Amino acid sequence: MSTATDLLERFGTNYRISEVNEQKADLTFFKVPKDQAVRLLRELRDDAGYTHLAFLTNIDYIERGIFTLNYMLHNYDTRHTLGMHVDLDRDNAEMESIHNMWAQAATYQRELREMYGIRFPGSPRLDDDFCLEGWDQIPPMRKEFDTAAFSLARFYSRDGRGTEDPREHMKQQLYPTHTDDAPEGGN
Amino acid sequence: MKDMDKSFKKDTETEFPLREEMRPHQVTAPDGQVIDIDPLQDYFCQEPPKVHAKSYFKIVEDFYNWARAHSLWILGFGTGCGAIEMRPLMTPRFDAYRYGIQWRPTPRQANLLVISGYLSVKTLKRAIRAYEQMPAPKYVVGLGSCTINGGMYWDSYNTINKFDEFLPVDLYITGCMPRPEVLMAGVLELKKKIKEGRADGANRYVENFEWYKANQKRVIKNWNMPDYNW
Numbered sequence: 001m002s003t004a005t006d007l008l009e010r011f012g013t014n015y016r017i018s019e020v021n022e023q024k025a026d027l028t029f030f031k032v033p034k035d036q037a038v039r040l041l042r043e044l045r046d047d048a049g050y051t052h053l054a055f056l057t058n059i060d061y062i063e064r065g066i067f068t069l070n071y072m073l074h075n076y077d078t079r080h081t082l083g084m085h086v087d088l089d090r091d092n093a094e095m096e097s098i099h100n101m102w103a104q105a106a107t108y109q110r111e112l113r114e115m116y117g118i119r120f121p122g123s124p125r126l127d128d129d130f131c132l133e134g135w136d137q138i139p140p141m142r143k144e145f146d147t148a149a150f151s152l153a154r155f156y157s158r159d160g161r162g163t164e165d166p167r168e169h170m171k172q173q174l175y176p177t178h179t180d181d182a183p184e185g186g187n
Numbered sequence: 188m189k190d191m192d193k194s195f196k197k198d199t200e201t202e203f204p205l206r207e208e209m210r211p212h213q214v215t216a217p218d219g220q221v222i223d224i225d226p227l228q229d230y231f232c233q234e235p236p237k238v239h240a241k242s243y244f245k246i247v248e249d250f251y252n253w254a255r256a257h258s259l260w261i262l263g264f265g266t267g268c269g270a271i272e273m274r275p276l277m278t279p280r281f282d283a284y285r286y287g288i289q290w291r292p293t294p295r296q297a298n299l300l301v302i303s304g305y306l307s308v309k310t311l312k313r314a315i316r317a318y319e320q321m322p323a324p325k326y327v328v329g330l331g332s333c334t335i336n337g338g339m340y341w342d343s344y345n346t347i348n349k350f351d352e353f354l355p356v357d358l359y360i361t362g363c364m365p366r367p368e369v370l371m372a373g374v375l376e377l378k379k380k381i382k383e384g385r386a387d388g389a390n391r392y393v394e395n396f397e398w399y400k401a402n403q404k405r406v407i408k409n410w411n412m413p414d415y416n417w
Contacts, residue, residue, distance in 0.1 A: 151337075
């Protein structure tokens with residue numbers, strides 16, 4: 001299986017596959033509903049040769065009120081990569097755990113729990129601290145978390161930090177006498 | 188901060204559970220005697236640190252400082268990108284050892300702590316612990332702009348912006364990222380300061396101990412260690 005048509009032909013009858021996007025010859029993205037996702041993952045791993053879970057990550061679409069999980073699978077025989085998107089409800093984000101299929105998924109799921117607050121019931125050590133020890137705010141990678149305001153409130157910025165418009169700044173540095181106005185009587 | 192639905196927040200109301208080996212427990216000695224052990228009390232010295240007094244004679248103190256400047260043992264502790272820049276100093280090309288600088292694997296044998304880049308809250312906890320375990324007189328160098336004002340990660344949820352609020356910094360080295368030559372120059376500058384007797388960070392830490400501890404606890408929320416560990 002290397003193309004989007006192959007994918008639809010093989011799994012299209014049993015799974016509601018949508019938004020198939022063949023980005024490159026060796027990279028295809030598609031979307032499946034949440035309740036079919038883990039079943040399809042198992043079939044891809046056991047029957048279609050996608051044995052490697054490259055990574056599991058999440059995209060926060062706050063304007064649409066969803067999280068999109070991204071399962072990246074790789075097939076070593078055909079050197080083809082599949083990206084599987086699964087939409088979750090943003091306010092009540094919960095997904096079936098896949099730590100039984102790939103052991104490393106437990107670490108990803110722990111990270112997603114800490115950074116986005118997505119629950120994966122049954123995943124080992126899910127609620128233990130991972131990167132953030134003693135975190136007392138909402139999960140920091142959710143887009144409603146204002147990280148700059150939090151940083152100012154807790155870590156106090158040092159005085160003297162400023163920003164320059166790069167274009168204006170370099171103009172001043174390189175051509176201090178230059179003006180944008182056309183010269184008098186010039187062509 | 189906006190008020191949000193709290194359902195996905197972590198539970199911070201309940202007491203933070205101590206690790207198994209840190210809880211009070213009982214140990215039976217070979218002769219049958221049962222001993223109560225509270226690791227946080229018994230395994231650490233709770234005595235607050237003391238000011239390292241100067242010698243009465245100035246010439247003796249100058250001699251001490253001259254000797255200290257020639258024995259800088261750096262704790263092999265790297266955070267952020269600066270840890271990579273420190274490694275070439277150990278190679279024949281830069282050869283820091285000719286200046287009496289060497290790297291040690293444990294804080295008990297080191298007297299110079301180089302914070303080599305951006306510092307997260309989790310790492311700050313380890314850095315404080317390592318610093319307090321080092322024997323005085325000890326020095327702290329902040330390497331790179333991350334330790335000065337947070338650098339390019341200043342607005343992150345996890346990056347310390349003013350490192351000198353948490354540990355007494357004797358010398359800052361600017362740059363993002365400083366080359367090994369700059370680190371070498373910085374260490375030589377530190378040697379000058381030590382010879383002049385101006386590198387008194389350890390004593391400042393003792394004199395403003397309450398202030399430093401308050402700052403550290405403001406940021407580190409799960410403080411499950413003694414106030415001073417050495």
